[in-house]
Amino acid sequence: MNTLKNIFTIVVLAAFMMSSCSKNDDALIPQQEILDYDDILGFYESNGVQKQDFTLDATTGGTFTGEDGTKITFPPNSLVDGDGNLISGTVDVAIKEIFKASQMILSNKPTNAINFSDENTFLLSEGETEVVVTQNGNSLDMAPGTFYQVQVPSAGGEDNDMLPFAGTATNDGGIVWNATRDGASGNSASGIVYNAAPSSYIYDVFETGWSNCDKFYAYPGAKTTNYINLTNSPNATETAVYLIFEENNLPAVVKIFNAGTPIIQSYTDSLPVGLEVTYVVITIENNQQYLATKSVVISEEEELSFTFEPKTTQEILDALALLD
Template structure:
């Protein structure tokens, strides 16, 4: 009887040990691409106010927009009264830029950003415009200097110039870019940037990045570690010492992800990021630090990544 009890105890201990080993070797918590991107997307904040009286909204990151009385007109140019709905998106960090889809470049030239916002307004589901009769007083904006402390100017999202600033054979690119809006007064205060909102579109507190070093073009390709089909690939550069994030569009001519021609200063440091979605819906992710050199090419490893791995990297940028 004692031997049987001892055997049973040994068997029970073995079962517990095997179970513990199985738990230790559990499947990693790989990140589902769609869920991950949705969780990091720039959130749209919603407000309401009386159009005839005017009102002020304040975003969660400190952006303040003050609408004057009668600041809104409808599609026919009629002044709007009653309650209106205003939405706001704030992009006030390099991580925000990464997930906003609105990168800091102007027709192939690097920009340093002090923050981006998107403001829109509707009444009864119809889009509104800023009252042109109020000129520069319809909507006044203050953006906190959380992302940058340097003096900036106002840029607006606009249709990309024909052929881009560098012309010639350019990679596939977004149809939109940033263009300066020097015709709008812009204030560089000690703690915030202030300006009048030109329209309900993306606006950016920006400056052209100036670097005396020679400029070059770089290319990149993913080096897959998993035997899996990957789609929705994006290649981006998050620069180390400037508030600049750009994408490397895919150039079908060279069949590589490629920067705009002669746009990157040699010696500038950045993190190269590649992100995509595999056929099982998981994130494929890779990153490596680089120092821009003449005509460099990067084969960047990319693999199925866990949520913790990607979040740990994002905490460093």
């Protein structure tokens, strides 16, 4: 009988030890983050700047201020429906504010632009703003001859090269900016005014959607084309490539268009030779996100490749925050 008891005790102890080891081993294995998206567009939708909701009396107009200090002012009787009918009563206004390089990347809203010569270029931004107005779920716009005003806090101070821009969506969910005024006669004639106290810019917007207070990046030296080798990417077709730098506290975030090929290129002869920048590259494959970053000084006709590391969403957010 004692022998049977001893055997039973040994079996129970062995089973307990195996169970404990199994639990401890499981604890040592990091749990993979479960994503609710499987492509780069899903990454932007989940991690980009989220909208802020307000209500407005369309008849009387009014002013409201976003969390990051953007002030929007609608005049009275300035909204119309899709048929051009003047709107009265309460309307819903949703806004997004983007000031930081990290927000531009996470929202896929870079500072790529078209200059007055129809050339691809980029901007230094004082703030990107989206305004969407609806009533009972139907989109509204500004009545002909009217506009709303946007006031954005200034990080760079007064600059006569600042202009208002309007954004046009691109096929990859990004944006390209076009100036709405030429600025030939200075800010007062360009539809933008600098306000000293508090330091901010005020400009007029004639259509709802994305607007921007920016300046074209001016560089007197040589410019070149860079090439990005995505051979090492876990998923080249779902890879987003950004180039970031800052001047006078203003961010520039340039997205390099991905044509789905292993080698992609920047805008032709657009990158300033000798400028120090940071590349940020993000991709997703099989429910895993990957990040690559590299600081470089732009060289003529250079081809760059990257080392991708698996990252959680929080790790990506933390890495991008360091670039603001």
